[in-house]
Amino acid sequence: MWFSFWRSRDRFSLDELRYLIDHLTKVQIVNEVNKDFVIEALRSIAELITYGDQHDAAFFELFMEKQVLGEFVRVLRISKTVTVSVQLLQTMSIMIQNLKSEHSIYYMFSNEHVNYLITYSFDFRNEELLSYYISFLRAISGKLNKDTISLLVKMHDDEIVSFPLYVDAIRFAFHEESMIRTAVRALTLNIYHVGDDAVNRFISRAPHEIYFLNLIKFFRGQCSNLNHLVSDASKNLGPESRSSVLSAVDEIEDNLYYFSDVVSAGIPDVGKLIMDNILKLLIFPLVLPSLRMETVNETRIGAVTSLYLLCCILHIVKIKDLANTVAASLLCRTENFAVDAVYKINGYKLEHGSSNTCQNSNAINQSLESEDGSLLVTIPTSGSSQIHPENGTLGQDCSTSTSCAPREALLSYVSSGNDVQVSGSLSVLATLLQTKELDESIVDALGILPQRRQHKKQLLRALVGEDSGEEQLFSSESSLVKDGISSGLGFYLKKLRDHYGVSRVCPEDETSPRVHRFQVLDTLVGLFCRSKISAETLWDGGWLLRQLLPHSEREFNRSHLRLLQDSLYNCSNRVLEETKGTWSDMLVTVLCDEWRKCKRAIESSSPRKDPKSILLPQHKSLSGGLTSGESSFAAGERMCETVKVYVLLHHLHIFSLGRVLPDQPTLLSAAEVSTESRAKNTGVNPAGPKPSTEINLVESLPCRIAFERGKERLFRFLSVTMGTSGWLVLAEELPMKQGYGVVRVVAPLAGCNPRIDDKHLKWLHLRIRPSSFPFSDTSKDMNHEKVKSKALVDGRWTLAFRDEEICKRALSMIVEEANLQSHQVETILKPLLELDKNLNNSSFQHTEGNSS
Numbered sequence: 001m002w003f004s005f006w007r008s009r010d011r012f013s014l015d016e017l018r019y020l021i022d023h024l025t026k027v028q029i030v031n032e033v034n035k036d037f038v039i040e041a042l043r044s045i046a047e048l049i050t051y052g053d054q055h056d057a058a059f060f061e062l063f064m065e066k067q068v069l070g071e072f073v074r075v076l077r078i079s080k081t082v083t084v085s086v087q088l089l090q091t092m093s094i095m096i097q098n099l100k101s102e103h104s105i106y107y108m109f110s111n112e113h114v115n116y117l118i119t120y121s122f123d124f125r126n127e128e129l130l131s132y133y134i135s136f137l138r139a140i141s142g143k144l145n146k147d148t149i150s151l152l153v154k155m156h157d158d159e160i161v162s163f164p165l166y167v168d169a170i171r172f173a174f175h176e177e178s179m180i181r182t183a184v185r186a187l188t189l190n191i192y193h194v195g196d197d198a199v200n201r202f203i204s205r206a207p208h209e210i211y212f213l214n215l216i217k218f219f220r221g222q223c224s225n226l227n228h229l230v231s232d233a234s235k236n237l238g239p240e241s242r243s244s245v246l247s248a249v250d251e252i253e254d255n256l257y258y259f260s261d262v263v264s265a266g267i268p269d270v271g272k273l274i275m276d277n278i279l280k281l282l283i284f285p286l287v288l289p290s291l292r293m294e295t296v297n298e299t300r301i302g303a304v305t306s307l308y309l310l311c312c313i314l315h316i317v318k319i320k321d322l323a324n325t326v327a328a329s330l331l332c333r334t335e336n337f338a339v340d341a342v343y344k345i346n347g348y349k350l351e352h353g354s355s356n357t358c359q360n361s362n363a364i365n366q367s368l369e370s371e372d373g374s375l376l377v378t379i380p381t382s383g384s385s386q387i388h389p390e391n392g393t394l395g396q397d398c399s400t401s402t403s404c405a406p407r408e409a410l411l412s413y414v415s416s417g418n419d420v421q422v423s424g425s426l427s428v429l430a431t432l433l434q435t436k437e438l439d440e441s442i443v444d445a446l447g448i449l450p451q452r453r454q455h456k457k458q459l460l461r462a463l464v465g466e467d468s469g470e471e472q473l474f475s476s477e478s479s480l481v482k483d484g485i486s487s488g489l490g491f492y493l494k495k496l497r498d499h500y501g502v503s504r505v506c507p508e509d510e511t512s513p514r515v516h517r518f519q520v521l522d523t524l525v526g527l528f529c530r531s532k533i534s535a536e537t538l539w540d541g542g543w544l545l546r547q548l549l550p551h552s553e554r555e556f557n558r559s560h561l562r563l564l565q566d567s568l569y570n571c572s573n574r575v576l577e578e579t580k581g582t583w584s585d586m587l588v589t590v591l592c593d594e595w596r597k598c599k600r601a602i603e604s605s606s607p608r609k610d611p612k613s614i615l616l617p618q619h620k621s622l623s624g625g626l627t628s629g630e631s632s633f634a635a636g637e638r639m640c641e642t643v644k645v646y647v648l649l650h651h652l653h654i655f656s657l658g659r660v661l662p663d664q665p666t667l668l669s670a671a672e673v674s675t676e677s678r679a680k681n682t683g684v685n686p687a688g689p690k691p692s693t694e695i696n697l698v699e700s701l702p703c704r705i706a707f708e709r710g711k712e713r714l715f716r717f718l719s720v721t722m723g724t725s726g727w728l729v730l731a732e733e734l735p736m737k738q739g740y741g742v743v744r745v746v747a748p749l750a751g752c753n754p755r756i757d758d759k760h761l762k763w764l765h766l767r768i769r770p771s772s773f774p775f776s777d778t779s780k781d782m783n784h785e786k787v788k789s790k791a792l793v794d795g796r797w798t799l800a801f802r803d804e805e806i807c808k809r810a811l812s813m814i815v816e817e818a819n820l821q822s823h824q825v826e827t828i829l830k831p832l833l834e835l836d837k838n839l840n841n842s843s844f845q846h847t848e849g850n851s852s
Contacts, residue, residue, distance in 0.1 A: 014058055017048045021066045030079035038075060039087045046091040050098040060104050069113040076117070082126050089132040092117065093139040105143050109151035114140065118164045130172075134183045137169050141190035149194050153202075160202040166191055170211050174218050178251070185258050192265035204269035212270065216277035219255045220286065223309060226252060227301035230615050234304075242616055249612050252309075256316040263319055275322040278313070283326055284500065291409040303413070304614060307424030311431045311611035323437040328492035330407040331445060332502045405504075407446055407516075411523045414541070422527065423537045424614040429520075430544055430607040439488030447516030450547050520548060525560045528567050528649060534617075535644030539601055540609060542648045546602045549655055561656060568649040572833055574642045579825045580818075582635035582751030585725050586773050588667065588828055591643050595665045598647045603661075632751050632769030632794050650832075666831045677820060678813075679720040688722065689729050689743045697731060697741045701810050703764075703799040705730070716741050717799060717810055719749060719817040724828065726750060726821040728766065728797075728814070747771070747797070749821060754814045761804045764811060768795035 010016060020041045030038050045068065052059020076088055092114075099105055108114060118137065124130045140152070154162035166188070173184045191199065202208060226248040233241040259278075263271045290306040301309075314323055404412075410428055413421040432438065433448050443449040496502040524545045528538060578587050601608050630638075647665075654661050682696045689695060700716035707713070715730040726749030731741035747768045757763035801807040 011044075012048065012051050012055075014056075014062060017045065017052075017059060017062055018066075020045055020048070021062070021068055021071070024068075024071055024075065025066075027075065028078065030075065030081055030084055032081075035079075035081050035084055038079070038084055042072075042075075042084075042087045042091045046094040049095050053099050053101055053104060057101075060101070060107075064107055069108070069111065073113050073116055076120065082123065082129055085122060086126075086129050086132050089117075089129070089136045093132070093136045096136075096139040096143060099143075105148060106151070109140075109143075109148055115152060115164050118168055127177075130180065134169075134172060134180055137165060138183045138187045138190075140165055141169075141187040144190055144194050146194060146196050149191070149196055149199060153199070155198070158198065160198050163199070163202055166199075166203065167208070170208075173211065174214065182254075189258075189261050189265070192262055192267060192270070195266070200267045200269070204267060204273065209269075209273055212273040213277055213281075215259075216274070216281045219252075220282050222248065222251055222255065223282065223286070223305065224301060226615075227305040230305055231302060233616065237616065245615055246612075249615065253312060253316065256312055260317050263317070271319060274317075275319050275325075278317070278322060279325060279500065282309075283313075283329070284502070288329060288406050291406045292404065304420055304424055307421075307428055308611050308615055311424075311427050314428075314431045314435050315611070318437060320437040323435050324439050324442055324488070324492050325495065327432055327435075327438055327442045327446065328489065329496055329502060330410070331405050331493070332496060332504050333405065411519060414523050414527055419532070419534050419537055420614055420617050422533055423540060423609075423617070424611075426537065426540045426544055427607070427609070427611045427614060430540070431611070433544070433547060434606060439492070441488040442492065444513040445489050445516065447513060447518075447520040448544075448548060449513070449517070451549070517548070521545070521560065524548070525563050528652065529563050535641045535648070536609070538645055538648055539598065540607060542598070542602045542652055543604065543607055545652060546655060561653075564649065564653050564656060568646075568653050571642065571646040571649050575646050575829070576826065576833070578639050578642055579829070580822045581639060582632045582769060583639045583773065584822055584825050585748060585750045586636075587639065587643070587825055588724055590640060590773065591647065591829075592665060592667070594640075594643050594647045596663070598644065598651055599661055599663070602648070602651060632767070633774070635751065636773065666835055668828045668831055677721050678718075678817065679722040682718060682720055684720055684722060686722065688725055689720070689727055689746050691743050691746060693743050694734070694740055695729070695731060695743060697733060697739055699813075700731065700741070701801065701806055701813070703730075703801050703806075703810070705797060705799055712800075715744065719810075719814045721749065721817045721821045721824070724821065724825045726817055728752060728768075747795075749814070749817055752814065752818075754811050756807060756811060757798075760800075762801050762807050764799045764801065764807050766797040766799065766814075768797055 024038070024041045024045075027034060027038060045063075049059060049063055052063075072088055072092070076085060079085065096105075096108060099108070118140075122129055122133055124133070144152075152163065152165050153160045169184050169187050172180050173188075175181055175184075191203070203211070226245070229241070229245045229248050233245050259274055263274060286301060287306045287309050290301050290303055310326070314326065317323075410425040413425040417425065429448055432443065432446060433450070440449060493504055497504075524541055527533065527541045575587075575591075578584060581587075583590075650665075651661055678699055681698060682700075684695060685693065695718075697716045697718070700718040703715055703717045704712045705715060714732075716733055718729040718731065720727055720729060728747045728749055729743055730745040731743050733741045747766075748771050751767060751769045753767045755765045757765060799807075799810065801810060
C-alpha cells in the first residue's frame with residue numbers, strides 16, 4: 001500500500017488531497033514502518049490546504065468534509081513517535097499562518113481540536129518539539145480578534161473560566177531559552193491587544209495576575225545578573241566581559257519595552273499591576289537604596305547599575321503614574337526604602353533607624369578639596385533655610401544622615417563621585433528632564449525645570465489673568481509652587497505616603513524649588529572645577545547646564561562666574577602647554593573640530609549618550625601635564641581631552657554672559673602668520689616635503705641610519721617648519737646636481753623628543769609618531785577600543801653623525817624648528833586666548849554691576 005503513495009499524480013489537485021486524506025484515515029497505528037508516510041502526508045496536506053486557500057475554495061471544503069482536524073488528533077493519539085508530533089505541530093502552524101480566509105480560520109478555531117492540541121501532554125524535554133509547540137501557539141495568537149478569540153475560551157455567567165492558549169503559553173514565559181521567552185511575549189501581546197473585556201478581566205484577576213508579579217521578579221533577577229557582570233567588567237573590561245554586559249543590557253531593555261507594550265494595550269488593571277510591582281519589587285527595595293548605600297548585603301546592586309536602571313525605566317516604560325511616582329520618590333527619605341539592611345553611607349556603617357531628622361544649615365562652604373585634590377562643591381539639603389548666598393553655596397554633608405534623599409545622592413555623585421558615577425547621575429537628571437510624562441511641578445521641585453518652560457507657563461497664567469501678570473512674570477519665585485506645593489507634586493507625595501509608606505525628607509514648607517534649582521546650578525558649576533573627570537562626562541554636564549541656564553542674571557551669580565573663570569584660566573594654560581606638546585601641529589585642527597562638535601552637542605535638544613555607556617566606560621580623564629616618557633598615543637588622548645574641556649568651558653562662559661556663541665573660534669589664519677624659516681631656504685613645497693621631491697640641501701647635515709638590520713644608508717638630515725607643521729627629512733644627495741637632493745623619508749617634527757645618547761655622543765635618538773591623528777573623535781569612533789587593544793607603539797630613529805659637533809648641531813636644528821612651530825601655533829591661538837581674558841574682565845564687571 002505504501003508504494004502506491006509514490007505513484008505520479010498532479011500534486012496540486014483535489015485528487016491528490018483526497019488520496020492523502022483517505023490513506024491517512026486508514027492508519028491505525030504509527031510506528032517505525034509507516035511514520036515516514038504519515039510525516040509526508042501531514043506535510044503535503046498543509047501545502048495543499050495553503051495552495052487551495054489562495055486558488056480554489058474546494059480544497060478547504062474537502063478538508064472540512066473529511067474532518068481532517070479530527071484525523072490529526074487521532075494520529076497524535078496513536079503515535080508514540082516524537083517526529084510525528086513535531087510534523088503535526090508544524091503542519092498546524094503552517095496552515096494557520098497562511099490561511100487568509102476568515103471562514104477557514106473560524107472553522108479551525110470553532111471546535112475543540114485546537115484546544116486539545118494546546119493542552120496535549122507533549123514531551124517538552126525534547127527541545128525541537130517545544131520549539132514547534134510554541135510556534136504553533138504563536139501562530140494561533142496571530143489570527144486573534146474579538147470574534148475569533150471567543151472560539152478559544154469557555155464562558156460561564158459571562159466570565160471566562162478556561163483559556164488554554166494563554167494559560168499554557170505563560171508556563172514557558174521564563175524559559176531559559178530566550179527565543180522561547182520572546183515568542184511567548186509576542187503571543188501575550190497579541191492577546192492583550194485584542195481588547196476583549198472578558199479576556200482582560202481573566203488575565204488581570206487571580207490566579208492569572210501572578211504572571212505580572214513573576215514577570216517583575218524575573219526582571220529583578222536579570223538586573224542582579226547585570227550588576228554582577230558590570231562589577232566583573234569594572235575589574236577587567238575585555239571583549240568577553242563587554243559582550244556579556246551588552247547582551248544583558250539587551251535583555252533588560254527588551255523586558256522594559258515588553259512592559260511598555262503591555263501597558264499600551266490599555267488594560268487598566270494590568271498597567272497598575274506592572275507599576276506597583278516595579279515600585280515594590282525593584283525601585284523601592286533595590287534601586288533607590290543603592291544610590292545611597294555602599295553595598296554590604298550581596299542581594300543589593302551597585303550604584304552604577306541603579307543609575308542605568310532608573311534611566312531605562314523612565315525612558316522606556318511610558319506609564320505617567322510610574323514616572324511621576326519614581327521622580328517624586330527622589331525627594332523622599334532613603335531610609336524608607338531600606339527595611340532590612342545594614343548599610344554604609346559614604347563610608348559610614350549605619351544600622352537601620354539612624355537619625356533621620358532634617359537639619360537646616362546656614363553654613364557657606366564655597367568649595368572643598370576631595371582626597372584626590374579635586375575641587376568639590378558641597379551639596380545642600382532640601383531643608384536649607386538660606387535662599388542662596390551671593391558668594392557661596394549652601395552646605396551640608398548628607399553623608400552622615402539617612403534622611404538625605406536620592407536626589408541629593410545624585411548631586412553628591414556629581415560633586416564628589418568618580419567619572420562613572422558623575423556620568424550616571426547626569427544621565428538620570430537628563431532623562432528626568434526629557435521625560436514628557438512628568439508633571440512640571442515635580443520637575444521643578446527636583447530643581448531641573450528649564451527656565452524657558454517656567455517663563456512660558458508664567459506668561460500663559462499672566463495672559464489668562466489668574467494672578468497679577470506682572471508679579472508672576474517677573475517674580476524670582478516660581479509661580480508653580482507659590483503658596484505651597486502644586487497639586488501634582490502633592491498628589492504623588494501623598495500617594496507615596498499612603499500607598500507605599502514613604503515620607504518626604506523635610507516638611508514641604510521648608511523647601512523651595514528655587515533653592516533646589518540653585519543647588520543643581522551650584523553642583524554643575526562645581527563639576528567643571530573638578531579634575532579627573534573625562535571630557536565626555538563634562539560635555540554631558542554642559543548640556544544639562546545649558547538647559548537650565550537661567551534668563552535671570554541674578555541666579556547665575558558672582559560665585560558661579562568666578563568658578564567658571566578660574567577653570568577656564570587653568571584650562572587655557574593647559575592648552576598653551578599643548579603648543580609645545582607631541583601633537584602641537586594638530587592642535588588648531590582639533591580645536592576647530594571640537595568647537596563645532598561641542599556647540600552642536602550642548603545646543604542639542606537631547607543628550608548625546610545612551611545610558612548604557614555608563615556601564616562600559618571607555619574614556620579616561622585628564623592625567624597630569626606633559627611628560628617626556630609617555631607614548632604619543634597617550635599624549636594625543638590627553639591633548640584631545642584638554643581641548644574638549646577648554647572648548648566646553650569657553651562655550652559655557654560665553655553663555656553665562658548672555659552672548660551668542662560663534663560657529664568658529666576666533667583664530668588667526670596660517671596666512672596671517674608669516675615668518676622666515678629654514679623651509680623657505682630649502683624650497684619645500686607649501687604642502688610640505690613629499691617623498692621623491694627635490695629640495696635644497698644647503699643647511700642639511702650628513703648622517704647614517706639603518707632601517708634594516710645590517711644595512712646602513714647615508715642621508716642628509718634636515719628639520720623644517722612651515723606654519724603649524726614641521727617635519728624631519730632624510731634626503732639622498734643628487735650626484736649630478738650639487739647641493740640638491742631627493743626626499744626619501746619624512747616624519748613629523750612635533751613629539752620627536754630628540755636626545756643624544758649618553759654613551760655614544762654621535763648618536764641622536766628620535767621618537768617618530770604617526771603623521772595623522774588616530775583618534776580625532778573618540779566619542780563616536782567604535783574602533784578606538786580596537787586601536788588601543790593593538791597596543792600601538794611609536795617608531796624610533798637613531799641617527800649616527802660623523803662627530804659630536806654635528807650631532808649637537810642636528811639637535812639644535814630640531815629644537816629651533818620645534819620652538820618656531822610652537823610659536824606659530826601659539827600665535828594662531830592668541831586671539832582666542834586673549835578673548836578669554838576679555839571674557840573674564842567682562843564677567844567681573846558684570847558681577848560688580850549686579851552687586852552694586
